[in-house]
Each structure stands twice: as C-alpha cells, then as structure tokens.
Amino acid sequence: MGGNSLMLNNEYTWDKENGKVWIVPDNGFTGDIVVTINGWQQLASPSGLNVSNITSSSATLSWDAVANASSYTVELLGENKDPIKTFSNLNATTKTISDLESSTNYILGVIAVGDGSTYLDSEQTLSDVFTTSSATCT
Secondary structure, eight states: OOTTOOOTTOOEEEEEETTEEEEEESSSOOSOEEEEOTTOEEOOOOOOOEEESOOSSOEEEEOOOOTTOOEEEEEEEETTOOEEEEEEEEOSSEEEEOSOOTTOEEEEEEEEEOOSSSEEOOOOEEOOOEEOOOOOOO
C-alpha cells in the first residue's frame, strides 16, 4: 500500500474539524490525509447574544438555544480577545459573570458544545465590547 492509504502498525493523530477528520501520521510524514465522515455535523453558532445587567463587577450574557447542543461554553475575554476565564458545561442559555473589574472593557463568547459523536462544537460567537460601570463609594 502507498499513496494516501492508511498503513497497518502506524500511529495517527485524529482531529475532528468542520465535519472532517484530519489524520496525521506520527511517522514524520509531512502531509495530511483528510477523510470525510458522513454524518458529522457542526452545530450552528449561537445567535442573539445580549449582554445586560452590567454593573461595576458583573454582567449577564444570554443567547438563543442551539438545536442539538449538549451544553454551552462561555468565555470571558479582554477587549483584545485575550482569554480571562472559561465557564464550561452550562445547560442554560444565560450566564452571569461576576468578579469583574470596574470601568473595564470585556467581550463574552459562547460556543454550542456537540455530543462528540454526531455533532461537532460550533464556532464561537462574540458579544460586542461592553464596559463595566465605575465603582461607587457610599
């Protein structure tokens, strides 16, 4: 066997992406072998993102449910899209984020998580930049 065939007794790295499996031999081969598996479907990206109830230390993100999502992952990002904190295995379509810094710009992202067999995770959808209010002294 040769060409694009899989060889016995070789190790391969599998990576699911957009309905395809990337098979990269671990034997120094420099190309990729792409196998399309029928039946895998990437979930739609979450839509309807809304950031509300913004205070000096918290904000609430809500979004529309995605059909066939097993759960959701929300990511708190800085205004330059640098990851700050991740919240996984969420079953609701709303998440309140607390312990935010006052007068700071943030972005929230959400991913619909697939079941790992039939449905692949969605692409991340990002909110607009929002700014927490300034802290008030009483």
